[in-house]
Amino acid sequence: MYAEDMTTVDLPGRQRAREAFSSVAPEAGAAKPDPILVADNVVRRFGGLTAVDVGHLEVQRGAITAIIGPNGAGKTTLFNLLTGFDSPNSGSWAFNGRPVEGVRSYKVARLGMVRTFQLTKALARLPVIENMRLGAVGQRGENFWRSLVPWLWRRQEQEITERADQLLARFQLDTKREDFAGSLSGGQRKLLEMARALMVQPELVMLDEPMAGVNPALKQSLLTHVKQLREDGMTVLFVEHDMDMVHDISDWVVVMGEGKIISEGSPDQVMGDPKVIDAYLGAHHDGAVKTVAGQEVEAGDTPPPQVSESEQR
Amino acid sequence: MDFVSIFNAAVTEMFGPTLLVYALAAIGLNVHFGYTGMLNFGQAAFVAVGAYGLALMVVTFAPMWFPGLAAGAVFWLGILLGLIGAVVLALLLGVPTLRLRADYLAIATISAAEIIRRVFRSSTLREWTGGSDGRSGFADVFREYGMVFGFDRGARFSWGPFFYTGTQLWVMVVGWILVGLTMLVVWLAMRSPWGRVLKAIREDEDAVRSLGKNVFSYKLQALILGGVIGALAGFISGLTTGTVIPDTYSPQFTFFVYAMVILGGAARVFGPLVGAMIFWFMFQFLTQALRQLSVQGILPPGVLDPTQVGPIVFVLLGAGIIALLIFRPQGIFGDRREISLDVR
Numbered sequence: 001m002y003a004e005d006m007t008t009v010d011l012p013g014r015q016r017a018r019e020a021f022s023s024v025a026p027e028a029g030a031a032k033p034d035p036i037l038v039a040d041n042v043v044r045r046f047g048g049l050t051a052v053d054v055g056h057l058e059v060q061r062g063a064i065t066a067i068i069g070p071n072g073a074g075k076t077t078l079f080n081l082l083t084g085f086d087s088p089n090s091g092s093w094a095f096n097g098r099p100v101e102g103v104r105s106y107k108v109a110r111l112g113m114v115r116t117f118q119l120t121k122a123l124a125r126l127p128v129i130e131n132m133r134l135g136a137v138g139q140r141g142e143n144f145w146r147s148l149v150p151w152l153w154r155r156q157e158q159e160i161t162e163r164a165d166q167l168l169a170r171f172q173l174d175t176k177r178e179d180f181a182g183s184l185s186g187g188q189r190k191l192l193e194m195a196r197a198l199m200v201q202p203e204l205v206m207l208d209e210p211m212a213g214v215n216p217a218l219k220q221s222l223l224t225h226v227k228q229l230r231e232d233g234m235t236v237l238f239v240e241h242d243m244d245m246v247h248d249i250s251d252w253v254v255v256m257g258e259g260k261i262i263s264e265g266s267p268d269q270v271m272g273d274p275k276v277i278d279a280y281l282g283a284h285h286d287g288a289v290k291t292v293a294g295q296e297v298e299a300g301d302t303p304p305p306q307v308s309e310s311e312q313r
Numbered sequence: 314m315d316f317v318s319i320f321n322a323a324v325t326e327m328f329g330p331t332l333l334v335y336a337l338a339a340i341g342l343n344v345h346f347g348y349t350g351m352l353n354f355g356q357a358a359f360v361a362v363g364a365y366g367l368a369l370m371v372v373t374f375a376p377m378w379f380p381g382l383a384a385g386a387v388f389w390l391g392i393l394l395g396l397i398g399a400v401v402l403a404l405l406l407g408v409p410t411l412r413l414r415a416d417y418l419a420i421a422t423i424s425a426a427e428i429i430r431r432v433f434r435s436s437t438l439r440e441w442t443g444g445s446d447g448r449s450g451f452a453d454v455f456r457e458y459g460m461v462f463g464f465d466r467g468a469r470f471s472w473g474p475f476f477y478t479g480t481q482l483w484v485m486v487v488g489w490i491l492v493g494l495t496m497l498v499v500w501l502a503m504r505s506p507w508g509r510v511l512k513a514i515r516e517d518e519d520a521v522r523s524l525g526k527n528v529f530s531y532k533l534q535a536l537i538l539g540g541v542i543g544a545l546a547g548f549i550s551g552l553t554t555g556t557v558i559p560d561t562y563s564p565q566f567t568f569f570v571y572a573m574v575i576l577g578g579a580a581r582v583f584g585p586l587v588g589a590m591i592f593w594f595m596f597q598f599l600t601q602a603l604r605q606l607s608v609q610g611i612l613p614p615g616v617l618d619p620t621q622v623g624p625i626v627f628v629l630l631g632a633g634i635i636a637l638l639i640f641r642p643q644g645i646f647g648d649r650r651e652i653s654l655d656v657r
């Protein structure tokens with residue numbers, strides 16, 4: 001499958017993303033050549049606490065952008081605001097050039113901007129496969145009157161099921177197909193939620209700590225899948241504390257601290273930024289590269305990150 | 314002590330018109346509570362609106378608004394008013410509360426049900442609603458339809474343990490057809506993508522929103538569907554006796570219906586019907602058995618006075634439901650695995 005191709009042929013999506021960022025200055029609020037999401041002056045206060053105060057943020061289309069920052073930096077709150085799950089005190093943002101502040105969360109998702117939750121929301125008493133099917137949009141059988149006439153939606157349901165089964169296999173959940181989502185482990189729920197979000201076929205997928213609680217081997221293969229999303233033309237914005245992952249897959253990193261964006265840049269630029277080391281990584285951080293390189297990488301997995309490093313220089 | 318006749322009477326009730334009222338109300342509530350997870354504590358109001366819609370159209374409004382209109386047409390206008398009333402009530406209850414947390418719907422519905430009952434029984438409106446005596450004289454057309462099929466009013470039908478009057482049997486024919494049809498609709502809807510959205514909303518609204526579904530609209534649709542099924546229960550309720558009385562639709566009615574849904578197994582197509590049948594059989598059997606035991610002095614007044622039978626039946630049923638929740642929390646048709654899931 002594609003996973004093998006990736007080790008042999010070049011990755012045009014990554015190439016494109018890297019080239020796009022080559023002209024972008026590594027500074028907070030930097031303008032991008034082709035932003036899919038542009039946010040301005042987004043402020044959210046909880047009483048006296050300013051959880052989010054983002055002056056300007058652009059997310060490059062077709063790239064993988066990471067948001068990192070200490071606990072309580074406002075990353076999840078920013079996700080909630082951008083996707084309509086929370087309302088800001090002020091601010092505006094546009095998706096594909098269309099203003100979406102004040103738009104209801106379900107409409108934001110339909111526009112093609114789909115998020116997952118840090119605290120997973122598996123639909124516990126629905127089987128895994130039903131969780132997946134739910135994600136498909138434009139289902140004819142979701143209208144009450146048509147729902148009563150099965151032959152109006154049965155064929156579409158089959159198509160949806162095929163797509164769902166492919167994703168389940170990719171995320172190694174196919175053996176759990178008929179189990180209740182509530183019987184999955186914490187990590188499996190993360191995987192299910194990510195797979196379910198992909199059922200929406202979004203343009204921009206926003207993942208809140210997708211790898212938390214996922215075992216290293218599966219993490220490796222998921223990284224491959226996320227990279228494949230970029231090759232498929234999808235934009236990925238994700239929050240993650242796992243610096244190995246951030247370093248391995250992201251084209252661009254946005255660092256938040258106390259609600260503000262304190263730095264932006266390529267993974268290496270950001271990890272070398274004293275402000276970031278000070279606020280987030282800590283002085284003892286010895287670089288993610290070695291740890292990733294030290295890990296056993298299976299055949300058919302991602303190319304070792306040294307490649308990306310040599311590209312960078 | 315005639316246990317056979319007590320048993321026969323209870324079995325007769327188990328399939329009779331009153332059972333049908335409860336079963337339909339429970340099928341509707343199952344859409345709200347079982348499938349969508351909405352706490353509607355005012356199912357009695359939907360039943361009342363159905364019954365009063367029919368009664369008031371025939372007895373009060375039609376003579377004022379459409380004098381000279383044929384009785385048959387007026388009857389169907391009454392049915393229409395009952396159905397529209399249920400839709401309007403669902404909108405009134407749902408629109409302001411369904412965006413809020415689940416408990417708001419519970420508070421709104423329980424209060425609305427009491428408001429509606431008290432408005433119907435208020436003496437100020439006696440001229441229209443008949444106050445606490447209610448309304449009668451709206452079932453003639455329906456009974457004439459029954460005569461066409463041979464269900465004579467005075468006739469008595471008896472078969473095995475069952476005995477019904479012609480009027481009752483005709484109501485039962487219509488009622489069981491309605492039960493069958495509504496269960497068919499619920500079955501079809503709940504195995505479709507539409508039903509999948511409802512069940513997903515029960516599990517986690519925000520997850521459903523994040524996948525691009527208009528949760529508010531689906532909850533409103535579910536509230537309307539269950540409410541309209543409740544109105545059908547109201548028609549059966551009014552047509553059985555030919556009378557609507559406001560106090561029939563008390564909060565106790567709603568709690569009976571909840572007990573039936575939980576007993577049968579929430580979110581199961583046959584759950585509400587079977588739950589209603591078992592509950593209603595137990596209720597009838599216990600009431601009549603204890604009453605006979607007490608009246609005949611088998612249980613001396615010091616142990617059980619005839620006036621205490623009613624409350625004791627409630628105590629026994631309550632204890633039975635508690636035992637059920639301990640030993641079979643999923644109800645009769647439910648899936649134990651679902652209950653034992655860790656809903657993190």
Ligand SMILES: Nc1ncnc2c1ncn2[C@@H]1O[C@H](COP(=O)(O)OP(=O)(O)OP(=O)(O)O)[C@@H](O)[C@H]1O
Pocket residue numbers: 046049051069070071072073074075076077078118
């Ligand atoms: N609903 C709320 N009410 C009050 N304060 C809140 C609320 N939600 C978030 N906060 C506060 O806002 C700040 C940012 O929280 P947020 O969840 O966005 O952090 P985060 O960057 O996602 O952190 P983590 O990495 O731990 O997930 C925190 O200080 C938090 O206490």
Ligand SMILES: [Mg+2]
Pocket residue numbers: 075076077118
């Ligand atoms: Mg967070």
